[in-house]
Amino acid sequence: MRIEAWDAVVVGTGLAGMTAALALSPLKTLLITKTDTLESGSTPWAQGGVAFPADEQDIPVHIQDTLEAGSHAGNQAVVEFLIRQAPLALSWLENQGFSFDHGVDGQYDRGQEGSHSRRRILHAGGDATGAALSRFFAKKVTQASHVSVRTQIFAVDLATDPYGVSGVWLWDAQGALLVTTRRVILATGGWGQVFPRTTAPVEATGDGAVMAFRSGADLRDPEMIQFHPTGLETTKSGQVPLLTEALRGEGAPLITASHEKDLTPLTIPHPLGALGPRDTVARAVFLRRQQGFGVWLDVRSIPHLEQHFPTAVSVAHQSGFNPLQEPLPVIPVAHYIMGGVKTNRSGGTRVPGLYVIGEAASSGVHGANRLASNSLLECLVFGLASANAAVHQVTPPIVTPITTPQRLQGPLVPLQEIERFRKQLRDVTYQSGGPVRNGQELQDGLNQLEKLTQEWRRSAVVPLSDQTTREHLQAFIETDNLLVLSRQILRAALARGSSLGAHYRSDAP
Numbered sequence: 001m002r003i004e005a006w007d008a009v010v011v012g013t014g015l016a017g018m019t020a021a022l023a024l025s026p027l028k029t030l031l032i033t034k035t036d037t038l039e040s041g042s043t044p045w046a047q048g049g050v051a052f053p054a055d056e057q058d059i060p061v062h063i064q065d066t067l068e069a070g071s072h073a074g075n076q077a078v079v080e081f082l083i084r085q086a087p088l089a090l091s092w093l094e095n096q097g098f099s100f101d102h103g104v105d106g107q108y109d110r111g112q113e114g115s116h117s118r119r120r121i122l123h124a125g126g127d128a129t130g131a132a133l134s135r136f137f138a139k140k141v142t143q144a145s146h147v148s149v150r151t152q153i154f155a156v157d158l159a160t161d162p163y164g165v166s167g168v169w170l171w172d173a174q175g176a177l178l179v180t181t182r183r184v185i186l187a188t189g190g191w192g193q194v195f196p197r198t199t200a201p202v203e204a205t206g207d208g209a210v211m212a213f214r215s216g217a218d219l220r221d222p223e224m225i226q227f228h229p230t231g232l233e234t235t236k237s238g239q240v241p242l243l244t245e246a247l248r249g250e251g252a253p254l255i256t257a258s259h260e261k262d263l264t265p266l267t268i269p270h271p272l273g274a275l276g277p278r279d280t281v282a283r284a285v286f287l288r289r290q291q292g293f294g295v296w297l298d299v300r301s302i303p304h305l306e307q308h309f310p311t312a313v314s315v316a317h318q319s320g321f322n323p324l325q326e327p328l329p330v331i332p333v334a335h336y337i338m339g340g341v342k343t344n345r346s347g348g349t350r351v352p353g354l355y356v357i358g359e360a361a362s363s364g365v366h367g368a369n370r371l372a373s374n375s376l377l378e379c380l381v382f383g384l385a386s387a388n389a390a391v392h393q394v395t396p397p398i399v400t401p402i403t404t405p406q407r408l409q410g411p412l413v414p415l416q417e418i419e420r421f422r423k424q425l426r427d428v429t430y431q432s433g434g435p436v437r438n439g440q441e442l443q444d445g446l447n448q449l450e451k452l453t454q455e456w457r458r459s460a461v462v463p464l465s466d467q468t469t470r471e472h473l474q475a476f477i478e479t480d481n482l483l484v485l486s487r488q489i490l491r492a493a494l495a496r497g498s499s500l501g502a503h504y505r506s507d508a509p
C-alpha cells in the first residue's frame with residue numbers, strides 16, 4: 001500500500017478549498033479533487049456574485065437580511081462573524097490580485113438580488129463570477145510553492161485515532177493511497193445530486209459530509225434544502241441550467257398562464273413578490289405547476305441583457321430558447337444545501353483536526369434558508385478561518401497503526417447497475433423531500449429507501465482489488481453516500497413536524 005505524509009490535506013478545489021489551501025502557507029499542503037480539472041464543483045457555475053456589505057453602515061443591515069432570509073434559525077453570532085469578516089476577505093481577495101467588475105464611475109458595480117435590502121453583490125465577468133474566481137484560484141494554487149495539486153483522485157474515508165484525525169484514504173489510477181496528516185480540511189461542496197434535477201454538477205454527491213459523519217462529526221439540518229425557483233425547464237435531468245436571481249433583481253417578472261391562456265404575473269404570497277425569499281417563490285412556482293399551469297421568467301425588458309447576463313443568454317440559447325424574444329419556462333430545482341457538517345467559527349468539527357468548510361458545512365450562517373450570494377462569501381471567510389486555525393493547531397504525532405477501512409475492502413455493486421440505483425434514490429428523495437413535504441409521503445419515502453438500500457447491499461458482489469478502476473469505486477461510493485444523505489434528509493424532514501424556511505410541510509404549514 002502507498003503511504004504519504006503531509007502537513008495538511010484539503011479535499012475539494014471549489015472556492016472554499018482553494019482559499020484554504022492558499023492560506024495554509026507555509027504548511028506543505030496536498031490539495032485534491034476527484035474531477036479532471038481544478039475548476040470544479042459548484043463554484044464555476046455561480047453566476048450572481050458574492051455578497052459583501054456595501055459600506056460600514058451596511059454591515060448591520062446585511063446581518064439582518066441574512067438572519068431574516070434564514071427565518072431567524074441561523075446562529076446570530078456566526079452570522080455577525082461572517083459579515084464582519086467580509087471586508088477583510090474582500091481585501092484578501094484584492095491582495096491576491098482578483099478584481100470584480102467596476103462601473104463607469106470607477107467604483108465597484110454592485111448588483112441587487114432577492115431579499116437583499118441594498119445593492120451589495122459584487123460580480124466578475126458580468127454573470128460569470130464563479131467561473132472567474134475558479135480560473136483565478138486554479139492558477140494561484142498551481143503557482144503556490146507550499147501547495148501540491150492533484151486531480152482525478154477520490155477521497156474515500158478518513159482515518160482517526162484517539163487524538164483526532166490521522167489521515168485520509170484516497171483512490172487514484174494506481175489504487176489505494178493513505179495520506180497521513182493531523183489536519184484535514186473537507187471542502188467537498190453540497191449534494192444536489194441526491195435530487196433528479198439540480199443546478200449542481202455531477203460531482204456534488206456529498207462525499208465529504210458522509211466521510212465526516214462516519215468519523216464522528218455531527219450532521220445538522222440535512223432537511224434544509226434550497227430549491228431555486230428558476231431552473232430553466234428542459235427535457236434534461238441531472239444538472240439543469242439556472243436563470244440567476246439577479247435577472248429578477250433587474251426587473252424580470254415571473255408570469256403564468258391563466259385559464260383564458262393569457263399570461264399574467266404569478267401571485268407570490270410575499271410583500272417583495274418575485275424578490276421574496278427563495279423558498280416562498282419556489283413554492284409558488286411549484287404549486288402553480290402542480291395545478292397544471294406553466295410558469296415563465298420574462299427577461300425581455302432587461303436593458304443590455306446580453307452584456308449584463310451573457311451566461312443566462314447563452315444557456316437559454318443552448319437549450320433552444322431565444323431570451324430576447326420569448327419568456328423562458330422555469331421549474332424549481334435543488335440548488336443549495338443549507339445543512340451539513342456542524343462546525344464552529346473556524347470550520348472545526350467535534351473530531352480534532354477535521355475542518356469542514358463551504359457548502360459541505362453547516363456553520364450556522366444560513367439558518368433555514370440562504371440569502372443569495374452569501375455562500376461564496378462563506379467559502380472565503382471560512383476558508384481563511386479554517387486555514388488559520390489549522391496552521392496554529394497542536395499536532396500530536398501519529399503513532400497508532402492505521403487499518404484499512406471497511407469501504408476499501410469491498411465488494412462493490414457492478415458498475416453497469418449503479419446508475420439504476422441512483423435514479424431510483426433521486427426520485428424517492430424528490431417525491432418525498434421536494435419543495436412541499438408531508439408526514440405520510442416522508443414515511444413512504446423512508447420505507448422505499450430501506451428496501452432500496454437492502455437491494456443495494458445484496459447487489460454488492462464485485463470484489464475490490466488493485467485492478468478496480470477509480471471510476472467504478474467512485475461511482476459506488478458516491479451512490480452509497482447519496483443513499484446515506486437521502487435517508488438523513490427524509491428522517492430529519494419527518495422529525496421536524498412543522499414548517500420552517502425552506503422546509504415546508506403541507507400537513508403543518
Ligand SMILES: Cc1cc2nc3c(=O)[nH]c(=O)nc-3n(C[C@H](O)[C@H](O)[C@H](O)COP(=O)(O)OP(=O)(O)OC[C@H]3O[C@@H](n4cnc5c(N)ncnc54)[C@H](O)[C@@H]3O)c2cc1C
Pocket residue numbers: 011012013014015016017032033034035038040041042043044045046047048049050051129130153154155156187188189190199200201203204207208242335336357358359360372373374375376377379
Ligand atoms: C448554478 C449555481 C449558481 C450559483 N450561484 C451562486 C452565486 O451567484 N453566489 C453565491 O454565493 N453562491 C452561488 N451558488 C452556490 C455556490 O456556488 C456554492 O455554494 C459554492 O461554490 C460551494 O463552494 P465549495 O468550495 O464549498 O464547493 P464546490 O465548489 O462545490 O467544490 C467541491 C469540490 O470538492 C471536490 N470533491 C467532492 N467530493 C470529492 C471527493 N470524494 N474526493 C475528491 N474531491 C472531491 C469536487 O470535485 C470539487 O472540486 C451557486 C450554485 C450553483 C450550482
